[in-house]
Amino acid sequence: MAEFNNRSTNQEMVTAIEYWILRNSHVEVLTIKVVFPFG
Numbered sequence: 405m406a407e408f409n410n411r412s413t414n415q416e417m418v419t420a421i422e423y424w425i426l427r428n429s430h431v432e433v434l435t436i437k438v439v440f441p442f443g
């Protein structure tokens with residue numbers, strides 16, 4: 405259950421990052437993918 409909770413929190417962070425990416429340039433998208441390689 406704790407593992408599921410951690411996964412859910414991680415998914416929320418990924419979603420927030422994706423939303424932030426949508427508001428930035430493609431160059432920064434590449435930077436984020438390098439810094440945060442979430443599959």
